[in-house]
Amino acid sequence: MQSLKYLGGYPPDVQARVRELIAQDRLDALLAAKYADAHTVRNDGQLYTYVQALKDRHMRKAAPLGKVIYDGKLQVMKHALGTHTTISRVHGGKLKASREIRIASVFRDAPAAFLRMIVVHELAHMKEAEHDKAFYQLCTHMEPDYHQLEFDLRLYLTHLDLHPPGSATEARRR
Numbered sequence: 274m275q276s277l278k279y280l281g282g283y284p285p286d287v288q289a290r291v292r293e294l295i296a297q298d299r300l301d302a303l304l305a306a307k308y309a310d311a312h313t314v315r316n317d318g319q320l321y322t323y324v325q326a327l328k329d330r331h332m333r334k335a336a337p338l339g340k341v342i343y344d345g346k347l348q349v350m351k352h353a354l355g356t357h358t359t360i361s362r363v364h365g366g367k368l369k370a371s372r373e374i375r376i377a378s379v380f381r382d383a384p385a386a387f388l389r390m391i392v393v394h395e396l397a398h399m400k401e402a403e404h405d406k407a408f409y410q411l412c413t414h415m416e417p418d419y420h421q422l423e424f425d426l427r428l429y430l431t432h433l434d435l436h437p438p439g440s441a442t443e444a445r446r447r
């Protein structure tokens with residue numbers, strides 16, 4: 274049986290449904306239909322402006338932003354979404370200390386809703402280091418649909434792993 278590394282925290286019946294979608298090759302169409310909107314946040318400067326606007330709206334009193342960048346070396350699971358283990362605590366603590374927000378570069382080409390979700394996640398870490406109740410309350414305050422978006426993002430990452438975008442792009446360039 275195929276392991277679903279992005280969905281390990283979800284119940285077996287949910288994972289079974291996802292496996293079914295993969296087997297039927299329906300994951301892509303499902304995500305494309307639901308998340309048709311792209312975003313125009315192409316570079317680090319635009320990303321800073323985008324994060325600052327969300328922060329101004331929801332977390333005005335939090336410490337000022339430091340650096341905000343797209344990071345090509347960041348692994349989404351290890352650093353961005355955490356795994357609800359010790360790793361995530363270290364990750365949250367680091368971000369809090371440096372007030373630096375790094376967004377994995379996979380989000381540059383991701384649907385707009387997923388960029389918003391991950392920025393909300395990282396902004397929430399400015400106040401809450403752990404992935405605990407207070408953290409997720411802050412996330413849903415900024416983005417009411419947060420939990421659905423995080424789940425769908427995990428589907429999206431699963432899809433990308435199965436169909437790496439690089440190969441298709443290279444084929445088209447030739």
Ligand SMILES: [Zn+2]
Nearest residue numbers: 353354355361
């Ligand atoms: Zn986190």
